[in-house]
Amino acid sequence: MPPEAPLGRVQLVGAGPGPADLLTVRAMRAIEGAGALLYDALVHEEVLALAPAACLKIQTGKRAGRPSMNQHTIHRLMLRLTRRGLNVVRLKGGDPSIFGRVGEELDFLRGHGVVAEVIPGVTAACAAAAQAGVPLTHRGAARSVTFATATLENGRARETFRADPAATLAIYMGRDQIAAFSARLIAEGHSPSTPALAVENAGDPAAATVRGTLATLPALLAAEAFDGPVVVLVGEAVRAAERPAGTALVA
Ligand SMILES: C[S@@+](CC[C@H](N)C(=O)[O-])C[C@H]1O[C@@H](n2cnc3c(N)ncnc32)[C@H](O)[C@@H]1O
Numbered sequence: 658m659p660p661e662a663p664l665g666r667v668q669l670v671g672a673g674p675g676p677a678d679l680l681t682v683r684a685m686r687a688i689e690g691a692g693a694l695l696y697d698a699l700v701h702e703e704v705l706a707l708a709p710a711a712c713l714k715i716q717t718g719k720r721a722g723r724p725s726m727n728q729h730t731i732h733r734l735m736l737r738l739t740r741r742g743l744n745v746v747r748l749k750g751g752d753p754s755i756f757g758r759v760g761e762e763l764d765f766l767r768g769h770g771v772v773a774e775v776i777p778g779v780t781a782a783c784a785a786a787a788q789a790g791v792p793l794t795h796r797g798a799a800r801s802v803t804f805a806t807a808t809l810e811n812g813r814a815r816e817t818f819r820a821d822p823a824a825t826l827a828i829y830m831g832r833d834q835i836a837a838f839s840a841r842l843i844a845e846g847h848s849p850s851t852p853a854l855a856v857e858n859a860g861d862p863a864a865a866t867v868r869g870t871l872a873t874l875p876a877l878l879a880a881e882a883f884d885g886p887v888v889v890l891v892g893e894a895v896r897a898a899e900r901p902a903g904t905a906l907v908a
Pocket of ligand 1: 674675678699749752753754755757780781782830831856857858859860887889
């Protein structure tokens with residue numbers, strides 16, 4: 658028997674760092690036209706409220722003590738909904754291509770003949786840099802940015818991050834691991850005095866910012882006991898936040 662023909666399509670949409678006014682117009686239009694919305698834990702209520710009243714809304718991330726849906730279930734659910742003819746919006750915090758498993762979802766959908774499109778969003782590192790008033794790259798001071806995750810696999814980090822004084826490191830999922838992660842960077846040759854900055858709830862007017870160095874940030878962050886999402890930026894570009902107004906980062 659031939660496989661069922663998918664009828665609907667899927668849009669994998671970046672919801673940005675939180676507030677609805679940091680959505681792209683394209684993302685907003687996709688949400689407004691959604692027949693079904695599958696959304697992650699970090700997506701704000703005001704963004705979900707943009708969906709039509711009749712839209713089927715399904716939470717896939719961890720929230721209120723409930724575990725997150727596994728990836729296989731999310732894949733099958735998207736497929737089932739498209740076969741019901743629904744236009745599915747898969748809404749992810751920030752940008753779907755940054756630690757958003759968009760590659761796996763695209764492969765699965767395309768492998769099943771489903772038309773899928775990615776709509777980018779503002780990633781947490783960009784929102785944090787904007788909020789703290791620092792650049793991620795800076796002519797003469799920072800010429801590359803690495804998006805890194807502080808999560809470990811089987812208790813161990815897989816990759817090493819080359820110490821490069823002219824690079825910025827944006828560390829995701831590091832709120833509870835930053836002490837171990839910083840120690841590891843220092844052991845790999847990063848200077849303990851490298852400027853470091855943590856932003857909780859970046860993009861939100863009530864975001865909180867903590868500034869220090871690679872060596873001091875873990876204790877400063879622990880003292881804040883943040884419970885919201887936190888992104889950490891490390892590198893000389895972040896020093897811009899400490900400069901007196903009107904002085905240049907690079908002479
Ligand atoms: C699974 S990753 C998803 C990243 C997302 N795709 C992005 O582009 O921002 C989740 C991590 O992103 C970071 N994050 C997401 N939203 C954030 C926000 N508003 N403020 C600070 N960090 C955020 C945190 O490090 C959090 O643990």
